[in-house]
Amino acid sequence: MEEEPLAEQAPEPEDDGPRPLGVEVRPTGHGGVDAQLARLADADHLGVPGHLEVYEDVHRGLRETLAALDQPAGPPVPGPSPIPRS
Known part of the structure; x- marks a missing residue:
């Protein structure tokens, strides 16, 4: 009885260049x-x-950039001054 050949697999890359x-x-x-x-x-320009490391660095940088958009620009705006009581 003949054995069926294994399914063809993609060849492994020769290097991680x-x-x-x-x-x-x-x-x-x-x-x-x-x-x-x-x-x-x-x-x-890097090996696989x-x-x-590059992808994680870019992801971190994009998250920081997006988070900065949520921060108000400039110094905080002062609230109303308290009403003096006599």
Whole structure:
């Protein structure tokens, strides 16, 4: 009785060297976001194991940029002055 051949598997990569993704990043018009997106290009020059560090750094930077949008700009606005009592 013949055994059926195993399903073909994708070949394992030979190395973990740089593999550019070739993803186009277009400017958003927001300096903080654009700087983080530009950082993604750093992953193209790293081996695959180094990609995670770049992705985590970009994710952290984008979260900080978005959180900063929730913060009021400038000094705090003073509340109404108390009514003097006589």
